[in-house]
Amino acid sequence: KAGVTQTPRYLIKTRGQQVTLSCSPISGHRSVSWYQQTPGQGLQFLFEYFSETQRNKGNFPGRFSGRQFSNSRSEMNVSTLELGDSALYLCASSPGTSDEQYFGPGTRLTVT
Amino acid sequence: AQSVSQHNHHVILSEAASLELGCNYSYGGTVNLFWYVQYPGQHLQLLLKYFSGDPLVKGIKGFEAEFIKSKFSFNLRKPSVQWSDTAEYFCAVMPTGGGNKLTFGTGTQLKVEL
Numbered sequence: 001k002a003g004v005t006q007t008p009r010y011l012i013k014t015r016g017q018q019v020t021l022s023c024s025p026i027s028g029h030r031s032v033s034w035y036q037q038t039p040g041q042g043l044q045f046l047f048e049y050f051s052e053t054q055r056n057k058g059n060f061p062g063r064f065s066g067r068q069f070s071n072s073r074s075e076m077n078v079s080t081l082e083l084g085d086s087a088l089y090l091c092a093s094s095p096g097t098s099d100e101q102y103f104g105p106g107t108r109l110t111v112t
Numbered sequence: 113a114q115s116v117s118q119h120n121h122h123v124i125l126s127e128a129a130s131l132e133l134g135c136n137y138s139y140g141g142t143v144n145l146f147w148y149v150q151y152p153g154q155h156l157q158l159l160l161k162y163f164s165g166d167p168l169v170k171g172i173k174g175f176e177a178e179f180i181k182s183k184f185s186f187n188l189r190k191p192s193v194q195w196s197d198t199a200e201y202f203c204a205v206m207p208t209g210g211g212n213k214l215t216f217g218t219g220t221q222l223k224v225e226l
Contacts, residue, residue: 031211031212033212033213033214035216042218043202043204043214043216043219044216045214045215048212048213050211050212055212056211090155090156092212094212097209097212098144098206098207098210098212099212100146100161101212102158103148103155103157104155105155106155
């Protein structure tokens with residue numbers, strides 16, 4: 001079974017721009033979660049989608065948003081990028097609820 | 113809200129030494145507990161998990177962890193580390209029944225020297 005895939009793997013954007021990251025979960029997994037990883041703040045939960053509905057949300061500003069499609073693929077969008085948004089963005093998929101999560105390789109976003 | 117505390121940020125061991133990494137969590141309800149590992153240049157991988165039952169759980173590559181409910185702890189152990197265990201280790205908790213929201217500790221960077 002293929003693992004979680006994320007595209008693109010690397011991205012460089014300028015302050016003020018917006019960015020969209022994509023995640024394809026493991027086949028059959030209905031839950032997709034997003035995390036931000038930085039050296040200073042560690043791994044922080046952004047949000048979770050299950051069957052196209054946002055089920056959980058972390059403490060991030062409204063500039064961070066996401067969605068999930070009927071095939072469980074998910075996208076994350078960050079608008080009006082700030083330097084502090086530079087991070088590794090990880091996607092994780094899970095078959096159900098309160099389950100172990102399988103992580104993708106991440107998208108490395110650099111904001112200049 | 114839940115929180116996770118990992119006591120050791122950097123650990124350096126010689127090969128064959130024993131390892132114990134501490135993890136404590138704070139949460140008023142029941143949780144599922146996890147240890148994840150991130151090898152250099154690789155993505156996060158699950159080492160082991162505890163959902164219920166026997167509090168001593170075994171994971172991959174000879175790792176084990178013990179859940180002590182009274183201490184809100186889930187410490188990771190390995191009797192004899194190898195150079196290939198050099199990685200960053202993350203403890204994480206997930207409240208049961210609340211969806212798939214992991215709260216991670218700050219991580220422990222383990223370096224194993226030959």
